[in-house]
Amino acid sequence: MPQPQPLSASHIGSFAYLTVKDRLPVILTRVVDYLYREKDSLGNNYGKAAREDCKKVIGRCSQLKNEMQTNKDLLPLQAHPDPSYPYDDANIWNRYLENYIRVTGVAPKWFTAPWLYVECYMYTRIHESLYLCNVLKDFDPFMDQKRNALIDSKEAIEALAVHVLSLCGRISTFSQEQLKQHVIKLIEISLWGNRCDLSISGGADKSQDSDVLLLLDKLQSKILVNNSESLWQLLVALPEDQRDIVLVLDNAGFELVTDLCLLAFLTEAGFVTSLTVHPKIRPWFVSDTTHSDLTWTIEKLRETGGSAGVLASKWQSYISNGRWKIVNNKFWTLCHDFADMKEIDPELYSQLSKSSLIIFKGDLNYRKLTGDLDWPTTTSLEHTLRGFCPAPVLAIRTAKGGPVVGLAPGVSERTAAVTHDWNISGEYGMIQLCTFS
Numbered sequence: 001m002p003q004p005q006p007l008s009a010s011h012i013g014s015f016a017y018l019t020v021k022d023r024l025p026v027i028l029t030r031v032v033d034y035l036y037r038e039k040d041s042l043g044n045n046y047g048k049a050a051r052e053d054c055k056k057v058i059g060r061c062s063q064l065k066n067e068m069q070t071n072k073d074l075l076p077l078q079a080h081p082d083p084s085y086p087y088d089d090a091n092i093w094n095r096y097l098e099n100y101i102r103v104t105g106v107a108p109k110w111f112t113a114p115w116l117y118v119e120c121y122m123y124t125r126i127h128e129s130l131y132l133c134n135v136l137k138d139f140d141p142f143m144d145q146k147r148n149a150l151i152d153s154k155e156a157i158e159a160l161a162v163h164v165l166s167l168c169g170r171i172s173t174f175s176q177e178q179l180k181q182h183v184i185k186l187i188e189i190s191l192w193g194n195r196c197d198l199s200i201s202g203g204a205d206k207s208q209d210s211d212v213l214l215l216l217d218k219l220q221s222k223i224l225v226n227n228s229e230s231l232w233q234l235l236v237a238l239p240e241d242q243r244d245i246v247l248v249l250d251n252a253g254f255e256l257v258t259d260l261c262l263l264a265f266l267t268e269a270g271f272v273t274s275l276t277v278h279p280k281i282r283p284w285f286v287s288d289t290t291h292s293d294l295t296w297t298i299e300k301l302r303e304t305g306g307s308a309g310v311l312a313s314k315w316q317s318y319i320s321n322g323r324w325k326i327v328n329n330k331f332w333t334l335c336h337d338f339a340d341m342k343e344i345d346p347e348l349y350s351q352l353s354k355s356s357l358i359i360f361k362g363d364l365n366y367r368k369l370t371g372d373l374d375w376p377t378t379t380s381l382e383h384t385l386r387g388f389c390p391a392p393v394l395a396i397r398t399a400k401g402g403p404v405v406g407l408a409p410g411v412s413e414r415t416a417a418v419t420h421d422w423n424i425s426g427e428y429g430m431i432q433l434c435t436f437s
């Protein structure tokens with residue numbers, strides 16, 4: 001079967017088109033407005049030079065918005081000025097750019113290049129506008145939004161923490177069947193946590209304001225593929241010393257908490273020998289988790305106290321004793337999809353190959369798993385991975401614009417008949433496992 005075309009803003013009226021035309025400029029405008037509003041307080045906190053930096057970033061982001069809206073060529077990136085910065089990736093981005101020109105004969109433009117590339121490129125340019133600064137080089141313009149999203153979800157977080165702590169305290173009393181049901185429930189909670197992303201809403205409030213546990217039954221019918229049962233079979237079959245789980249994170253805020261709750265329960269229940277968590281190395285798709293978001297979240301919840309505080313201390317102790325590792329890698333913020341990993345980052349591919357299960361959270365990871373190609377929805381997930389098979393893959397995402405694959409025949413048609421924007425609204429989700437067996 002020939003490979004489908006990449007999703008692209010060249011298809012007028014498509015979600016990719018509307019994203020580049022409407023949503024991305026709004027996100028850039030918000031960055032500009034935010035820096036404009038905060039320049040005095042940044043000046044007070046970081047010194048006078050920060051005010052100058054603000055002006056420069058505002059200028060660069062306004063320029064970027066103009067390039068986007070007038071469909072200019074995508075320009076090469078400037079290298080990070082600090083030669084010791086470990087995640088400089090400008091050369092990898094520029095190589096992609098040159099290769100695109102070599103293959104297609106034209107420069108990539110905002111409305112014609114693959115959507116995955118264009119959207120990742122925008123966040124890299126935002127980061128570039130910052131790392132070229134003197135004082136604000138490490139500043140995250142989405143930090144306040146991410147922090148507020150966590151604070152606004154505090155009741156839902158506390159309700160979840162009460163539940164998870166109570167489960168952790170009773171593990172030895174559970175039958176295998178009960179244990180399975182609890183694991184599956186926590187996977188579903190982590191799935192619905194993925195509805196809370198700030199890039200889809202252009203940065204508008206996206207917190208969890210209700211107890212997600214009470215919603216699970218009602219949401220069952222919105223899970224279009226649920227391989228939780230097969231996942232359970234995989235988990236129980238893993239030898240005790242080979243339960244090495246990797247989680248490629250998505251959003252901070254409520255989603256991150258649901259992910260850490262799932263991981264804590266798996267750890268407490270003995271399903272984890274080692275766990276590696278991969279955050280992003282730059283501000284990314286507004287709400288994605290960076291290392292410092294992760295650290296801040298744990299600290300903030302500990303400070304807040306209650307059951308969430310107790311749970312956060314548990315997470316902290318796993319990190320401190322080395323059972324959970326946080327690994328920073330620049331591959332996750334490149335434009336490359338995961339089928340390119342073997343070539344672009346063979347070391348990461350080989351590290352991942354040593355794990356027993358890799359969990360990918362969220363819509364963007366799903367887009368990168370499937371290459372963001374316009375697959376028929378009945379194509380198998382394994383086929384769409386195009387040779388990316390370091391270890392069993394578990395994809396957990398709500399559908400917010402990327403491809404949807406692995407559906408039974410008729411499911412997409414039936415779902416579209418009920419909800420016309422079913423594949424972009426985040427209302428429907430999937431838990432898909434690929435074991436390559």
Ligand SMILES: O=P(O)(O)OC[C@@]1(O)O[C@H](CO)[C@@H](O)[C@@H]1O
Nearest residue numbers: 197199200362363364400401402
């Ligand atoms: O990866 P996440 O946080 O689940 O979603 C990120 C996201 O909102 O950004 C893209 C559109 O801008 C979509 O592909 C996707 O829905």
Ligand SMILES: [Mn+2]
Nearest residue numbers: 250251285288
């Ligand atoms: Mn995200």
